[in-house]
Amino acid sequence: MRTVLDFSPLHRSSIGFDRVLDLLEAAARTQTNDNWPPFDSVKLSEDKYRITMAVAGFSREDINLTVQANVLTVSGERKGEQEGEVLHRGIANRPFNRRFELAEHVQVTGARMENGLLVIDLKREIPEAYKLRRIEIGETLAAPSVAHIQNQAA
Structure with missing residues (x-):
């Protein structure tokens, strides 16, 4: 008895996994008697x-x-072609x-x-x-103070 799997619920709730779902569907359809x-x-x-x-x-x-x-x-x-008559293969x-x-x-x-x-x-x-890469964290620049902004405006 062969069970047919329905992957349509996975298609509705996943984005970008088309290849994985296609592989699962292909595996479900594949004949297993070819060995x-x-x-x-x-x-x-x-x-x-x-x-x-x-x-x-x-x-x-x-x-x-x-x-x-x-x-x-x-x-x-x-x-x-093999030479001679084959008696047993x-x-x-x-x-x-x-x-x-x-x-x-x-x-x-x-x-x-x-x-x-x-x-x-x-x-x-x-x-x-x-690949995993480390991101260096830089120093933050000091936010300008209110007095500094008022002095520049004057």
Whole structure:
């Protein structure tokens, strides 16, 4: 049984959270039965993340990584034909397309293949304008007195 969530009350009482609400709605609609290729996502530190995806049988040339509008897309399709007659296929080689929603300011810093695993490194790089900064408090200028104002008028 699938529960449909209604986010319309949140739309009425919030301003500027459209992206967050869209993500919640997309997550509610997403099919959860697509589990291939398997992957791990790991938080390495406060601002570093890693996605490790099992892509056995795929080469670098068979895999395409793109980032557009905070969506990382990993797709793969084997281009070469296998020699001989296949008696048993235990290694999946079907095309895949997996999407990852990235938070704002999260950038892909690198990708590499290691022993049949695609490793994608990510880092949150917050712009200086969004970082905490200390504001110095200056001295106030003395307000002119009533006598000083009267002397200037005369």
